[in-house]
Amino acid sequence: TTRYTGLIERYRDRLPVGADTRVISLGEGNTPLIRLENIPRLLGRSIELYAKYEGLNPTGSFKDRGMTMAVTRAVEEGSRAIICASTGNTSAAAAAYAARAGITAFVLIPDGKIAMGKLAQAMMYGSAVIQIKGNFDDGMRLVKEVAGEAPVTIVNSINPYRLQGQKTAAFEIVDELGRAPDYHCLPVGNAGNITAHWIGYSEYACGGRDCVTESCTFCNGDCRFVSGGPVSASRPKMVGYQAGGAAPFVRGHMVDHPETVATAIRIGHPQSWDQAWQVSRESGGWFDECSDEEILAAQKMLTEHEGIFCEPASATSLAGALRDIRNGKIPEGSTVVLTLTGNGLKDPDTAIAQCTQKPLTIEAELDSVKRAILDVL
Template identity: 50%
Template sequence: MLMFPGVIDRYREFLPVDDATPTVSLGEGSTPLVRSRSIKDSLGCRELYFKLEGCNPTGSFKDRGMVIAIAKALEAGKTRIICASTGNTSASAAAYGARYQLETLVLVPAGEIAIGKLAQAMAYGARILAVNGSFDDALTTVKGIVESWDIELVNSLNPYRIEGQKTGAFEIVDELGGVPDILCIPVGNAGNITAYWKGFKEYRGIGRIKKTPKMMGFQAAGAAPIVRGMPIPNPETIATAIRIGNPASWEQAEVARDESGGLIDMVDDNEIVDAYLRLAREEGIFCEPASSASVAGLLKLPELDVDLTGKTIVCVLTGNGLKDPGTAEKRALVELEYVEPDVGSVMNLLASGN
């Protein structure tokens, strides 16, 4: 028994589960909503919060959807699961697969996965196939395998993934006691913006909230098919989690944008890294680069003539910074200083001003 209620226990009435569905959990959900202490002041908004999805069990938002996908797979008697991944989905699938004794197969684009994410899937014991191609190539291959083999697809094409991920929207409303004016969120395969919009609409439908936020999605400039209006054959960005050229939930993301009166725009790698470092150094929040696309996009909104005055804003930070430690090592521009292990040497170094 878990002392910490997971997504299924907390939001059962809103999920496609019943008495026949196993109550699966690793303690996912109920992630912190942290008020900004610094970045807010440069924007003129009323309040700014960060939803820390990196506090989920495998370090990303993927756990919210994976728990429902796994529960329904177990309910259906499945013994194998499969996904294509830029890293976070593979880590989540492998973790839940290990806990519930499901054979887990993941396909990843060769050489394109951050080491922190790949290490997780390895540790959990998944079988990992590195595809000579992009994430989109890997997903196409996975879809073909599912058609010819008895194995459960747990990418966000699986509708149960979206059902679980919508609980992030519920938590924001429950924590704030209301709805934000604007929600900023990274867009890769576009399942998360789809899920959050679904969650807000469901809460409005039962009268929990009277309005919904404007959904502001942000792609990386080198992987921005929705913004550019065409698939990107070879997407490229430092934000590996959103390095996707043909999102599975493209149409649904556009619906979320249009119905909410929001937008989907793009931010370049320099803007992503700047936001990544600002979050770490001004807010004490270490997220992976793809997560910081939401904040990079927020910082860009005034340039797009979006008035933030008096607004309450939530930025979803989708993954933990430890997922991609290489970016910090390369971009933080902090050098180790070597010193002898005695007080005098340390004090002399500090006094030198170097």
């Protein structure tokens, strides 16, 4: 047996690293693809529904996939400091991988608008936390401006190595299912992740010199990845769901004052705008929106009925999929993968606030405990 040492080692031949590259890893990737058992039954639909539980990455979100790659390359190129704007997860990942590499991380976060667990992470990992009186989009603008004037490497998803790392989630799914799913549903904020997944699926569908994928838009008959044969001659329809108050892809234009309980995707000016539209077009997928109520209900449904605790933004993929399965847009017989982007423990405040069943407080005696049990059963 070989020890699992992270996604760069596992997919080294498909990632931009050299033989001598010092890899900065915390063992990210290799997350469980959990087949949902109860929700399809509750829906009364015969559908193969899987959750890719990215909340089990080292810092609790999919951002670790991109960060291992971005920090590995930043260190290789001699950078001593990285910077990002974040709604909380990118900053947690940046802070952790910078600590691992022994370099400095600067993180810009919207004042008062990130989940408590994520703030705790950025502080504990020892990054320089800069709260701005503005939202994520303001932070993103500032990071791009300051990177031209200070010796810092941007590790937001406009850094191409981020998407290279994140594409490995698609590899893992195809490796495990033996083929690509029919639909891949995921929450969309800055739109890096939907773009990264499409790169991954496309690379696997492309056979390089022997490419058999009809009108392959990835290699155009000239693929860089000539080593492998066609692993999967199919790609999923990519379905991106947004929170209603922060849904530029549904509106068809940028949104200036994004608002949603799912703070991770409280973004109005996505950086990968053109790329995500291209993904949607090429894959035959679509964008849609979910209300905050639908998002929280889906989050509760996953915990109560499947035992999977994801953060609100992540539950957007289930919230949207529920609707599209019910209305038949995602037909019976389909295989569907939902990305659960972050761990539920990141945002305890929102979780506790939405639980109507509050903890019971009783005397520390046998009779009271017995009564409490019999009241429930």
